[in-house]
Amino acid sequence: MGMNVGSGGGEGDMMVEMNTTPLIDLMLVLIVMLIMSLPPQTHAVKLDMPVTNNPPPDVPPPVVDIVVDFDGSIYWNSEVITNGDQLKSYLKQAAHAEPRPEIHLKPNKLASYDKVAKVLATAQRLGVKNIGILGNEALE
Numbered sequence: 001m002g003m004n005v006g007s008g009g010g011e012g013d014m015m016v017e018m019n020t021t022p023l024i025d026l027m028l029v030l031i032v033m034l035i036m037s038l039p040p041q042t043h044a045v046k047l048d049m050p051v052t053n054n055p056p057p058d059v060p061p062p063v064v065d066i067v068v069d070f071d072g073s074i075y076w077n078s079e080v081i082t083n084g085d086q087l088k089s090y091l092k093q094a095a096h097a098e099p100r101p102e103i104h105l106k107p108n109k110l111a112s113y114d115k116v117a118k119v120l121a122t123a124q125r126l127g128v129k130n131i132g133i134l135g136n137e138a139l140e
Contacts, residue, residue: 062101064094068119070110088122095127103131
């Protein structure tokens with residue numbers, strides 16, 4: 001049994017190549033160790049919020065109901081609003097009253113979006129702060 005060790009040409013060339021497989025394995029182990037040593041990321045934002053101890057008001061604010069009916073008519077506490085100027089005067093009074101009333105906007109489910117949006121835009125333009133929209137479930 002014989003083994004051919006050289007090329008047989010008799011040239012004395014040495015084959016100089018570095019085996020990179022252990023080097024690659026070592027780099028992969030180091031990368032895995034680096035990934036394992038990283039701290040886990042938290043998705044929470046830590047905020048120091050101020051603590052307020054405001055007492056609740058002695059008298060609850062008055063409540064004003066604005067109803068937008070299916071035919072486009074607007075009611076202010078069961079009183080029919082005939083024109084836009086009347087609504088503006090009521091909203092202006094509510095914006096400057098002390099204590100500021102809570103305004104509950106109650107649109108009918110068949111009411112036009114345009115009418116409801118106009119009431120909200122008018123209230124915002126006149127400086128009304130405490131306004132909320134009640135859904136149809138509150139009307140039943």
